[in-house]
Amino acid sequence: xxxxxxxxxxxxxxxxxxxxxxxxxxxxxxxxxxxxxxxxxxxxxxxxxxxxxxxxxxxxxxxxxxxxxxxxxxxxxxxxxxxxxxxxxxxxxxxxxxxxxxxxxxxxxxxxxxxxxxxxxxxxxxxxxxxxxxxxxxxxxxxxxxxxxxxxxxxxxxxxxxxxxxxxxxxxxxxxxxxxxxxxxxxxxxxxxxxxxxxxxxxxxxxxxxxxxxxxxxxxxxxxxxxxxxxxxxxxxxxxxxxxxxxxxxxxxxxxxxxxxxxxxxxxxxxxxxxxxxxxxxxxxxxxxxxxxxxxxxx
Ligand SMILES: NC(=O)c1ccc[n+]([C@@H]2O[C@H](COP(=O)([O-])OP(=O)(O)OC[C@H]3O[C@@H](n4cnc5c(N)ncnc54)[C@H](OP(=O)(O)O)[C@@H]3O)[C@@H](O)[C@H]2O)c1
Numbered sequence: 001x002x003x004x005x006x007x008x009x010x011x012x013x014x015x016x017x018x019x020x021x022x023x024x025x026x027x028x029x030x031x032x033x034x035x036x037x038x039x040x041x042x043x044x045x046x047x048x049x050x051x052x053x054x055x056x057x058x059x060x061x062x063x064x065x066x067x068x069x070x071x072x073x074x075x076x077x078x079x080x081x082x083x084x085x086x087x088x089x090x091x092x093x094x095x096x097x098x099x100x101x102x103x104x105x106x107x108x109x110x111x112x113x114x115x116x117x118x119x120x121x122x123x124x125x126x127x128x129x130x131x132x133x134x135x136x137x138x139x140x141x142x143x144x145x146x147x148x149x150x151x152x153x154x155x156x157x158x159x160x161x162x163x164x165x166x167x168x169x170x171x172x173x174x175x176x177x178x179x180x181x182x183x184x185x186x187x188x189x190x191x192x193x194x195x196x197x198x199x200x201x202x203x204x205x206x207x208x209x210x211x212x213x214x215x216x217x218x219x220x221x222x223x224x225x226x227x228x229x230x231x232x233x234x235x236x237x238x239x240x241x242x243x244x245x246x247x248x249x250x251x252x253x254x255x256x257x258x259x260x261x262x263x264x265x266x267x268x269x270x271x272x273x274x275x276x277x278x279x280x281x282x283x284x285x286x287x288x289x290x291x292x293x294x295x296x297x298x299x
Pocket of ligand 1: 040041042124125128147148149150151152153154171172173190191207208209210226227228240241242286288289290291293294
């Protein structure tokens with residue numbers, strides 16, 4: 001098969017698109033013929049050698065993908081060859097999705113309402129946002145602040161919190177105000193001084209920005225969860241790291257998001273869909289930032 005890959009750590013230019021041994025579905029896994037596959041900050045950090053984890057080289061990046069099942073591993077039920085699914089690889093393997101064929105560790109049926117690029121970039125944002133909102137125990141009528149609201153995890157969290165009946169305040173760069181509002185949030189500019197611009201919040205999801213300010217805003221570290229600041233635990237904030245740290249990743253989140261998509265209540269914003277051979281361009285876009293949603297590679 002052909003796959004995006006790199007055989008040394010470095011800038012986006014180390015990425016190539018060429019032959020790579022095909023993976024096969026092991027126990028509890030399915031293999032898909034990939035239609036679209038996401039590019040995430042974890043992929044760019046690995047490629048650059050900025051991550052604490054260093055995969056063996058050559059390495060195929062990518063954790064999210066959508067496509068058609070062509071192998072079903074031992075012990076797997078409820079899915080058949082030919083089914084259209086979206087999901088994520090075994091995250092402990094640090095990649096493998098940006099390829100013609102990918103082996104998924106968790107998945108759900110692709111909703112008709114999502115395009116291939118939307119489905120291909122969705123899984124870890126949905127899983128992470130679901131996990132964080134579960135930790136925060138978000139309920140109808142609560143005011144939930146999402147800092148920041150325009151990226152993959154943030155834009156997903158805004159919609160899923162709205163679907164739980166919360167009033168959502170989304171912090172992002174000023175030129176993303178319309179975008180954040182279109183997701184169902186009230187917009188506030190991100191950056192220092194956030195507590196002075198927001199009257200109150202019952203809960204806060206920290207993705208970017210100042211964790212200390214979110215604790216000040218809610219008045220309770222237990223009302224804040226972070227997906228990025230490992231030091232948060234020292235302040236009493238719940239740090240949720242997901243499957244990379246060995247915690248279970250739920251398929252329930254993907255199934256629920258797929259149902260919401262069919263009802264028109266969830267979409268995965270795609271900032272740009274880039275052909276797979278141009279993966280270096282996709283990594284550069286993610287590293288530049290300022291995006292509305294996910295960058296996705298397409299077949
Ligand atoms: N713990 C977990 O399980 C888990 C899972 C998935 C992802 N993550 C992590 O979560 C983070 C977000 O992932 P993603 O896929 O959503 O990335 P993304 O799409 O690149 O979004 C990152 C967002 O952070 C915003 N940001 C940058 N500086 C900020 C600041 N000072 N204040 C507030 N927001 C700021 C960016 O805004 P601008 O670019 O517009 O400035 C961007 O919208 C990454 O660090 C990723 O590694 C953790």
